[in-house]
Structure formats: structure tokens, C-alpha cells
Amino acid sequence: MAEIVGHHLQPILDESVFQGLGFAVADRGLLGAAARRDLVATLVGYTDVARRLGADAVTFVGTEPIRRAADAARVVHDVGLATNAPMHVVSHEEEAFLTIIGVTEGLPVRHETLVIDVGGGSSEFCVVGPSMPARAAGLQLGSARLTDRHARHDPPTSSEVAAMRAAARAAVRAAPNARPTEIVAVGGTASNLRKVLLATDPEQRVSRESIAEALAILAAQPADLAAERYQIRPTRARILPAGAVILDAVLERYAVSALRVSETGIREGTILAVNHAGPGWRDRLATLAQGWRA
Numbered sequence: 001m002a003e004i005v006g007h008h009l010q011p012i013l014d015e016s017v018f019q020g021l022g023f024a025v026a027d028r029g030l031l032g033a034a035a036r037r038d039l040v041a042t043l044v045g046y047t048d049v050a051r052r053l054g055a056d057a058v059t060f061v062g063t064e065p066i067r068r069a070a071d072a073a074r075v076v077h078d079v080g081l082a083t084n085a086p087m088h089v090v091s092h093e094e095e096a097f098l099t100i101i102g103v104t105e106g107l108p109v110r111h112e113t114l115v116i117d118v119g120g121g122s123s124e125f126c127v128v129g130p131s132m133p134a135r136a137a138g139l140q141l142g143s144a145r146l147t148d149r150h151a152r153h154d155p156p157t158s159s160e161v162a163a164m165r166a167a168a169r170a171a172v173r174a175a176p177n178a179r180p181t182e183i184v185a186v187g188g189t190a191s192n193l194r195k196v197l198l199a200t201d202p203e204q205r206v207s208r209e210s211i212a213e214a215l216a217i218l219a220a221q222p223a224d225l226a227a228e229r230y231q232i233r234p235t236r237a238r239i240l241p242a243g244a245v246i247l248d249a250v251l252e253r254y255a256v257s258a259l260r261v262s263e264t265g266i267r268e269g270t271i272l273a274v275n276h277a278g279p280g281w282r283d284r285l286a287t288l289a290q291g292w293r294a
Helices: 021-029 031-053 064-070 070-085 093-103 143-150 158-172 187-196 208-218 224-231 234-255 266-288
Strands: 001-007 008-013 059-060 085-091 113-118 123-128 132-139 182-186 205-207 258-262
Touching: 001 266, 008 266, 021 031, 021 064, 021 143, 031 070, 059 064, 059 070, 059 266, 064 070, 064 085, 093 113, 093 123, 093 182, 093 266, 113 224, 113 234, 143 158, 143 234, 158 234, 182 187, 182 234, 187 208, 187 224, 187 234, 187 258, 205 208, 208 224, 208 234, 224 234, 234 258, 258 266
Parallel strands: 059 085, 113 182, 182 258
Antiparallel strands: 001 008, 113 123, 123 132, 205 258
């Protein structure tokens, strides 16, 4: 929840909860009644708090787990009925556009930039530049998905890390063709890698060498210990090595030595898009991703 002052977001409330929706869909192809009830209860709680604090608009965005869930229509119906607020199940492309809006805050991009969001089930790519239309794509490549397929030990063995690395390299070949001068990473993978590295630099940059260092740290201890030591959720710590491998593969794919970590992303982008474009925000995302501020 945020207030917009001069195009900038001023957070009022920032909460999150890990509900394992991606794992549920991967296991059985749908959320199921129990997971739907938990999700709806969580969103009802968020809605009540937001409206009590004065929010004039509440918007829910469903991403990869909901996109893949066989009961997605039921999820959308139940959420709307319980909260009286719309849930938009966005495409890979729409998710990427929202992410870049969150990073740029509506400012035009001055040089070719790639924004990457590594999720649990997929990764979203958006390329934008000063003289090119925004292009977005999603890959079925995520940290939870990669862990489930290739890692059986905690921490993962060197051979398991190698298998995840090979799979990530193969998958990112399908990422958008681009020649970015800057790569910006958003989401929990990038921000939690900085926690493992105890990074404090104001530019929030993470190099390939730093990623290798973080992987070595994570490979030397089980996820529960890493979670306690670096203040990371245990579920996140378990899949973080796979996320690191994916980010490294992205840097290798585009021949860029380091990326910048941004703490803003799809949530901030959604607030800005809804505020600027109103009810038709989804129809204008490609244009909004180019920037609208002078």
C-alpha cells in the first residue's frame, strides 16, 4: 500500500506471506479448496487493512501460479466475491511490463535496459530502450521449478548445482535478443543474494563473481541455517541457489558482468499503472512501459 506524491511511491504498508502456491500447482495442477481458502483469507485481510487506512483502490494481480492453475477461474471468482476488488491474472508479457514500470516509476529509459524478475515458477524479461518499443517475454524457468527438478540434497551437491546451471543456460537461450547496457534484477532472488553477501554498497550491484561467492556460501550449509544466519525465509533459502544460477546464466547470456538490484517491481508498477491509466491500465501497459513522465 502506497501514496503517490509527485510520481514517487511513498509506502504506507508493506507485508508479504509465503503460501506455497507454486508448489501446490506443480504438485497437482491446481490450488485446490484448502489453498484457495487460505489465499482468499489472506487477501481479505489485506483488503480490510488497506481500506481502513484509506486506500481508494485495491487491485490484485495473479502471476505464474495462478496462470497455470486449473482452478484459476474459481480463484478469481472467490477473491472478487470476498473482497469486492478485481483480481487480474496477467500474462508473462504484462507481468514484465508492470515490473519495468515499477523500476522506472514512469521515467523514460535513457539506454537499453533489461529488467529480469526470477520467480519460483518462471522468470520475466523486459527490454526497453530510448528508441525501441518495450518487449517482454516469460520463460518457464524459476528457482522453485529448477530446485524441484535437479536438487535432492540440502544443500545441493556440486553435481546438482551443475545440473541446474546447465538447465538455466539452455533455458535462457530463448530469452529476448538484446544488447543491454544495464541489467536490473527485481524480486526476492536478487535481494536475498545481497543479504547472503552482506552487501552494503549504495549502487546495489551484484557481479558474476559475487554470485559465485554466494553460491559457495549457500552450498556449505543447509537451508535452515542459512535462513537463520542471513534473515531469509527457510523456503526461500532452499531455492536460492537455483535463483543464483539463473541470474548468473542471464548475465552470461547478455555478456554483462554485473547487475543492479532494485527493491521495486510488479507491486509498485501496478500501483503506478492503475493510478495513471485508470480502469484501462492493462490495455496501455506496453506504452506505459516506455515511460510517460517528462
